Amino acid sequence: MAALVEEFVSRQMELLKEEREAEISEARAWQEGISLKELQRRGVCLLKLELHCQKTGLYGHLLVTLQPQKRGLDTELPSNSFGPGDIVGLYEAAGQNNQICTGIVTRIASNSITIAVDEPQSNLVSLDQENLYRLLKLANDVTYNRLKRALNTLNHYGSGPASDLIDVLLCSSEPSDASDTKLLKFYNESLDASQKEAVCFSLAQKELAIIHGPPGTGKTTTVVEIILQAVEQGLKVLCCAPSNIAVDNLVERLSDHKVRILRLGRPARLLESVQHHSLDAVLSRGDNAQIVADIRKDIDQAFMKTRKTQDKGERKHFFNEIKILRKELKEREEMAMSETLQKAHVILATNTGASSDGPLKLLPENHFDLVVIDECAQALEASCWIPLLKVRKCILAGDHKQLPPTIISHKAAAQGLSLSLMERLIQKCGDRVVKMLTVQYRMHQAIMQWASTEMYDGRLSAHCSVAQHLLKDLPGVAPTEETSIPLLLIDTDGCDLFELEVEEEQSRGNPGEVQLTGLHIDALIEAGVKAKDVAVIAPYNLQVDMLRKHLYQKYPDLEIKSVDGFQGREKEAVVLSFVRSNRKGEVGFLAEDRRINVAITRARRHVAVICDSRTVSNHNFLKRLVEYMSTHGEVRTAFEYLDDIVPGNYTPKSSLSPRDQEKRLKCSIDPLPKTLGEKRKGRPTQKPREGLTECSLESRGKVTTSETKENENSLKHKARILEFLDSGEVQLDFPSSLNAHDRMLIHQLAEEYGLQHVSTGEGSARHISICRRDSPAELSLGDTVVCQPELIQACPKEVDAGGEERERGAGPGATDLKTLHMQRMEREREKKEERVKQSQEANVNLQEIIGKKEKNVGGKASSKSKKEIAAEEDFDAMISAAIKADNTCGFSKCKASVTTLGQLCQHCNRRYCLSHHIPEVHGCGEKAKANARQRISKEGILYPGSGMKDKSLDPTKRAHLQRRLDQKLSELSKQRKSKRKDREK
Ligand SMILES: Nc1ncnc2c1ncn2[C@@H]1O[C@H](COP(=O)(O)OP(=O)(O)OP(=O)(O)O)[C@@H](O)[C@H]1O
Ligand SMILES: [Zn+2]
């Protein structure tokens, strides 16, 4: 038996040593050969500090408060990573390495930092108001030493309270039979059956009970009930967790009840309900407090005197006085503290905070009856042994299907350091010691179901209060497409939104996904979701940084963090950027299933996953996630957003290799899925790639795209077309500034009304025109290609033979884009049908007029030409999307470029040069006035100019952006070239 313990201890020691060395060498590699200035920049050093004050704190520790040098301009400390509990070295600013003392940070504010100085009694520190000092963060070995001490104690454990427990936890000894469960009166009557069962079970067990609490199942609620019941039974409880936050969480929850609780260590949360129970606060309310305060004052005064006097003898006298005062102080404080500790029903601390070199040394060995460790699956096992050695029984709560403790050394982790006590015991003892909570109170059923199946044996169920809840049910949130679905997959497959390859960087970023994330967040916020209710989660720090840069300014309340930073938290909506997108199919960090589980299960009402399904599907677990999202949620392809994220990320025409161009061309010359009149035949004939595409095709039926903007635009275009039909004019030109989507809308509307439509002009001047079929003019403008009979003949086969013919020419990438495109078109068509139905209902009169027109128009247009034009147009749309800002002025006869200095008229949607952009100049005066009147009466705001809010950029800014864009494009194409070369080598 002793041998088993010894073996366990020596193994743990080895792994901890390994970890400690990794920690130190990481810190060293990081600080070596670096100037003090650079260290300050990295947040681990504070230069040029002056003494603000020194006081005597708890235990007679000297508390030194430092602040930035007043002479300097900064009254604030530079940004830094100092925090309470950090070990620091205090140095004189002059000279390289004269350390005065070490200490622990007790308080840090924006303009001051306080440290508690560890001083040997012989070397009393006295700092000088005139001097300058600096602080350097030191490697903290307090934790390591405490872990080692606990393991050593375990190794030589005699007959203390924990002997039986040690046998159960480490040796072959079986847990004893449980005592009879008593009928309990629950403090919290609303506990569900699985929670009540867990409470009764935990109390009845003799040595060990484990509560497995999957996300949102009320683990803490259950633990609180257990603690209350234990106190009711007269037990003294030591309650621990690996992090200060988790401890504070329990303190807060317990503080609502009539139990005496005491929080050791420094609370991380500043909540009154938490601070109130800290040891300092409790002591300061005690009987002894006044006396102790008096003594401290005496010490401080004696200190002042030592500084004033120059006389050596006198100084020595004062120092002696201080020593005596400190001794008295210490005795009185310990007495008060011991009393306080004895009186408490529940003492809470971090695992390492429960160490016997802290206040707990003041309690007798048998004081505690029960240790409860929350978030046990995230603690190093050695740290659990610190509290465990004090009791005969423990209750462990946590979820080993979420992330294990963070470990720096890969080797140590691989050899078992990341295996938590909880997980190890479940492996060892099995279900006999475990109760799982099975009702969850967080996630929509659809979000939960995935996690339940993948991680929790399908045992979870969603409480009815959350099972169907959606973002749109939140107050102030409008029902939009985004707020009405629990699951959304935005797939970048085939869109070339690759991850960044940063050399010598472990971390990864993906600018395309950053943009997509931004667009989706825009949609959520526009619908009324509050930024503070949204979490943006990425597995890589680089991506987190990039997302912050992109989003914080716009939405400061957004929380953007790594997965690990969100464990234990929840948000109404979660947007996940998976980052990885590469040809090799590497998923790296994502391969940790528990990380993905944590990420997804933070969400209450909505999860959006942005990923490259092709890359991430190389990992089976992720593949199943993608499949789940595809069958149970909505799938969009990033392709649908490309219009909006061009040109920063999308490869423009100019920088494509000829082959790529050809590929693009091929894949985009797909006819639109059989347009009007041939309903439901539009599905692509080619075989979709693997599961995903198939799933997304299946799920497409559920899609109810209703982006309000799109509708608005479509109504606008429709109105214009109706106007045109009424006007008796022959031809209607749409501005070349229209984006690809608008062109598609127009194309569809033209089809709907049996109008001829065609793209005219070259390059940037290209725009779409429509005309009547019966018109004698038949689009006879200059260089316009009308209906292009040659083109139809050039590739009749392609049009007729359908998918197979085209597939031959296009590579796999092309097939994907094609599929995506087909899906989009199918959706467009469905939407259009919906719109037609709506307008039929609402606009009977208008429809009658159109009906007459349509008769005149003569519906039999060449369907081939339609398809051909559509295909050509789609290609055109892609290119124009890539070089969006590219036009000439919309004023007839003006040839000025509007690429950099153009402005879009909101009324006619054309882009004009600076001399023609005023509505009155180019003929939109009336509309502008009407609009302004409307606006003024609606918003009560008067905008300058023609009464329209000018959303366009100011010209200089625009020019600047254009230049940056050009630079970026040429950079990208250079990069691509050099990469290709590398590959060829
Ligand atoms: N029996 C219950 N009836 C109603 N609501 C409950 C019940 N139990 C827990 N909840 C609610 O579920 C939410 C989560 O509870 P709690 O904080 O205890 O969960 P947890 O499991 O500790 O969370 P985590 O998964 O982050 O560890 C809380 O809002 C809580 O009020
Ligand atoms: Zn002009």
Ligand SMILES: [Zn+2]
């Ligand atoms: Zn205009």
